[in-house]
Amino acid sequence: MEHLVEHMRAARHSAHEPRCDICHKHCRSFEALRDHLGVGGSTLPKAAGCANAFAARGCTICLSVLRTAAERPRHLASCKLDRIRTPPGPPISRMAGMSLNHQPQAQGGGRALALGCKMVGAGSDGSLDVVARVCVVDEQENVLLNIYVKPLMPVTHYRYETTGIRPEHLRDGAMGLMTVKNAQQRVQELLLCGEQPWKVRTSRARARLLVGHGLDHDLKALGMDYPDYLKRDTATYPPLMKTSKLSNSLRFLTHTYLGYDIQTGHQDPFEDCVASMRLYRRMKKQEHHPNGGDADEPAASAEQAFPAWRQRELERMTPEELLRLSTPDYRCWCLDD
Template sequence: MDSSSDAHGRHRCAACFRQFNKMEHLVEHMRAARHSGHEPRCDICRKHCRSFEALRDHLGVGGSTLPKAASCADAFAARGCAICLRVLAGAGAASLGAHRAACRLSRTPPPRALQQHHRTQPQGGALALGCKMVGAGSDGSLDVCARVCVIDEQENVLFEAFVRPLLPVTHYRYETTGIRPEHLRDGASVTVKSAQRRVEELLLDGEQPWRARTSRGRARLLVGHGLDHDLHALHMDYPAYLKRDTATYPPLMKTSKLSNSLRFLTLNYLGYEIQTGHQHPFEDCVAAMRLYRRMRGQQHHPRADAHAPAPAADDQQPFPSWRQRELERMTPEDLLRLSTPDYHCWCLDA
């Protein structure tokens, strides 16, 4: 009997290990779940998880251990890294300590004189955008952009400025932003239009806006956290296929499909704290870019599966209903190789 079926003839998913009485139910599960080799996976039992938060729960990171994963949690506690969630098999205490130290990054304070760090030529194919908002409206609850920062992949500042909002500011939120009225006066700040134009110049890199929406060309990837909110504050639009948002990237989201805060992601997946005291958009840009680079640098197994069958012609429907009988004759492992994720994995940008 196949290793993926138990003694009662039940069929087990090769990714999440759920069991089904009928093969057609397993096929329907794979059609809905869209499991793939791009999902976070336990290095011990090889179980796939929909997000890193689900994998953390599976490995007992943070103290909560699932009953069925007690052995994985014990092995992870002895040989695992709580930042990258990898388990180093056969590693000694010295090598494990060195790995954990390398994974835990240090906080980078904003440069004291940002103008001295500006560069005209970005390094790398992605830029990170960060904005800080102040309050407008009668109760100060309307977010308007008052500070913007753009960095490249090497964390060089390409553009940083205070921005004069179009609406009167009723709440400067000084406790978190550190912004005062004198920062937004003429001569100390730029207009929203000027900031928008400069950010667009950096992102498009000489490409025509219409071409960036149809073909990438020279246009750069845009990294950030809550990008739609920041772009709306700058009265900008950017193609969705060029955006890399750490707030909506499925592996970095909660198991409930809600977004994690940038502060939570930085603490758990980079190892240091941000947004303490007065917050600078440079710090948010660096955190988002580091998260993106860490996700992009993951080595996923589809690259090494030379023996895997070719994917379906229609990637949006890897398990079409007209192939139902053929799919039911496949093994769970073949179904998993055939499946494609329902999101763009950032490892494909490398």
Template sequence: MDYRYESSDNSSGRNKCAACFRQFNKMEHLVDHMRTSFHSVHESKCGICRKHCRSFESLREHLIGPLPKQECKNIFNIRGCRYCLTILESSNARRVHQERCQFSNVNAVGLLARMATLGIRDSLNIDNGYSRGTQVVALACKMVGGGSDGSLDLCGRVCLIDENENILFHSYIKPLIPVTNYRYDTTGIRPEYLRDAMPLRQAQKKIQDFLCNGEPMWKVKPRGGRARILVGHGLDHDLDRLQVEYPAVMIRDTAKYPPLMKTSKLSNSLKYLTQAYLGYDIQTGIQDPFEDCVATMRLYTRMRSQRHGAEDYSLASDPQNRNNLAAWRQSELERMSPEGLLALSRSDFYCWCLDS
């Protein structure tokens, strides 16, 4: 139901959402909207009109989409960064900022040069000199095909890097069942590469032990522990193919992170996210898992570095927030201003800025 309409009451903004600017027929409808919208300081916001958007894709459409807000589009075309969607003070400031913001040209060439000399590293050091505090690592796999028609994904190569893009583990993997399609055009994997490769079970144990970093799986906790944060794209599939278990609370998946998803709440491809938010192309021709690791790590650090307002309890699911917009407070809530309702609202997803 669409509650927007023009009236003298709405002209004052009384029933207008302070976050997304939707107009409502009655205050009770605005209260209902706030219960289900989960507006918060962690949402993407237009740097011009301050409208909240559910994702960066929504914000991009607001600024430069098929039907943008014209005033915002005009300013963005002069002072907006096409990668992080920030509004700068001037066109010259935008030029300087965008050169730093864009991971292209020298960065991409340097990445390709590093990929050409990577080699294989299968001596994963469990401690790696980092025993204090949580570490962040990125993982990516390349799949070969199994089964009668070669459509069954089997892990044929895996890479693990640290936050500084140093390789921790990079190895071909020998699957448990025969490979029927090496998918050479995209994986670059030949039969001889897997003949004497590390068995899946051995790689599985190495990776799982490294991620847990000496903590039992049932003791892994999001803060204050030794287990490592794991970054990747489509990690459910990669971990399933590796037969590695890891707690969801320690996973940062760029395929499932709401601010990076499409406006339809479907996942964007890693290739698109890298081009749109980092400014260079990946997965052209034969693909290397190191390249995917670097892209996901860069996306993660970019999302983590966003500056959002501080909140004592930042998730709507926290017990301290469950009564903020409770139905039994309906009369009280209807007397509040839209700004007051927004102050009570909390996010329904874990923002990566909280990892900082």
């Protein structure tokens, strides 16, 4: 019975998952939907009727199908976003001069903040990642924090070709330079927004959502921890992942779902933050079909659904009760509103 419930959870679809607007086929990810519609030179078998209709009046960015072909040019012009320019001047902290004990409750707009970090190499071969730049932006793409961070270990590879970081940027007295501990405290102050850290574990209250790409890697480099239910990671969000359940790069996601290119030269964490935030906002504003699933119900974890002592209780349940128990373990970002 435990295996049956787990199988049904994996087999059932959520109404919030990507869905073909023509034949209403459910897909586990947008990449699977693109293959179904024949977008991007897919070589997988596809529905000819859906592919032909999509080629005539579909949007290759949001994968929606318009009512008429005449609407397509105007929709594509509005759906495709422009690359944002990096703020001029050296990285600075918008919170410069602020006490570390001050709680910036009014800093930034919106309920989410995007975090981006750039790493340099440490260790004998330069393969160990240590954080050297940190950027935080709000939902309106305003910079709240943009600083260099002094690594705790000697840097053996600055990775200048991609990071643009030079030795003088990380020397004592350099403009916009912080210690890792101070950078960690600044990021926590922005995220917690005056809330006590221990309260965030059980209740969101004033704490903000954290958006990014590969958040666990960035948080580990900063020596931070943040509750999983407050993370919005574009690298692990199921609709944005590959059909093989592997993560796509932020560069690929930005080109495919926003319509512009990033990381073409020196990679600025500000640009990565903006791209992650735009992906989050685009996923959050999706329109879903009103029927065909029950993902609005809270998904139960495996331990909550069938602990070992409930085996006999599961065996006495009817098929309808087991089906209700197997709610898909998936939560759409549109529910953040």
